[in-house]
Amino acid sequence: MRQPSELPPQLHDKPFTLADARAAGLSRRRTRCRDLVSPCHGVRTAATTPSTLLDRMHALVAVTCAVVSHATAALLWGFPLPASVANVDVVHLTSRPGNRAVRRKNVVGHQQSFEPEEIVAGSRVHCTSPLRTWFDLASMLSLDDLVIAGDFLLRRRNPLSTLDELDAYLQGRKGKPGYQKAARARILMRSGTDSPKETELRLLLLRHGLPEPAVNVPMFDETGRWIQDPDLSYEVERVAIQYDGGHHATPAQRRSDIFRDENARDAGWRVVVLTQWDLTPLGPGMEPTAVTRVRAALVERGWMPDRGPARRRRSARTTASI
Incomplete structure (x- = not known):
């Protein structure tokens, strides 16, 4: 042949x-x-x-001149997404005004306008910027999942944006579809997180009426020696919360975690170690054990649910005056 x-x-x-x-x-x-x-x-x-997914995107963009957007752009940027949205078999493409939305098999076509800074030109495809991608996710995600994606945007290591940049961007998106949910998510977002589970746990505690914990605030002993940066913490009550994911199961990591937590306890902190099992209720209507255990630790350290916020404000003023 x-x-x-x-x-x-x-x-x-x-x-x-x-x-x-x-x-x-x-x-x-x-x-x-x-x-x-x-x-x-x-x-x-x-x-x-x-x-690969990038090859498919490259091919589709080559023939449509559209911009990779929404959940597909989020996958390129590494945003944590729920399984129901993170579908690599479907590509989201946005066409600019004047061009029809793409209609192809396994493609979700959108038609929207862009500001120049909302498009990032890669070597193989053009996709929406991190801020525009997060904003577009407001039409696809629940409020909690949008907050988790937003905290990833502002993560501690290699953040994709800053709070100031996010606030300025949202100011310019007022009145646009998705703005109301994005604005609600912004209120709940916090910078400096290390993992989506930190955000999920923080939102869970807030939803069940517990005070908001600080995120990755350094812990020191009485000599000023650094001990650790707990995932979440209550400095007034000296309660530290660690979420241990799957990688904490290795022998080396377990030894490191034990040493980490013993040092915190020696410095007078109450340490609560949680896993995925603690975040999921055992049955309908049951409280997640994460909430039960954190509440018990706070009460043990003097927190009173009916007077918690006022007490915390007084303690903060006292600490500031020392």
Whole structure:
């Protein structure tokens, strides 16, 4: 069987449109050869090229000139998303006004306008900026999931934005669809988190009437020596909360965690260690054990539910005056 002719260099190792193929001198027959596959209508790529989500996006953007957005852009940026939304088989594309929303298999098409700073040009695709991506998620996520995504935006290490940038951006989005939910989420968002579970736990405690804990505030002993940055903490009551995910199960990490928590207890802190089991109620209408255990630790340290906020304000003023 006759081997297909070599592809021109500009078409190697990337998706190309049929218009690109014609411009490069390829015949219609050549674009139908078995060494090429069609990741989407109107696009070809080498059959040996690995197929990934980014490859599919590249192919779709090449033929539609749309911008990767919503949940698909969130996946590119690494936002934590619920399983119901994080579907890699579906690509969200947004067309600018004047272009019809994309209508293709396994594509959700949108049509919206963009400011120049809301689009980030990558080497293979254009996608919405972190701030615009988070704002667009308001139409897809619950309030809690939007707060979790927002805290990721403001995370402690390698944040994608700052509070000032977020507030300025929201100011410019007033009146737009999704603004009301985004504004409610902004009230609940906190910067400096390390994991989505920190946010999930913080929101759970607030929802059950407990005072809001601080996030990753450094803990020191009486000599000023740093001990740890607990995931969440109540400095007045000296209660520290650690959420231990799956990676804490390794022997080395367990030894490190024991040493971490013993140092905190020696410094006079009450340490509450929680896992995913503590966040999920055992049955309908039952209180999550995370709430029960944290409440018990606070009460043990003198917190009174009926007078908690006032007591905490008085303690904060007393501490500030020392």
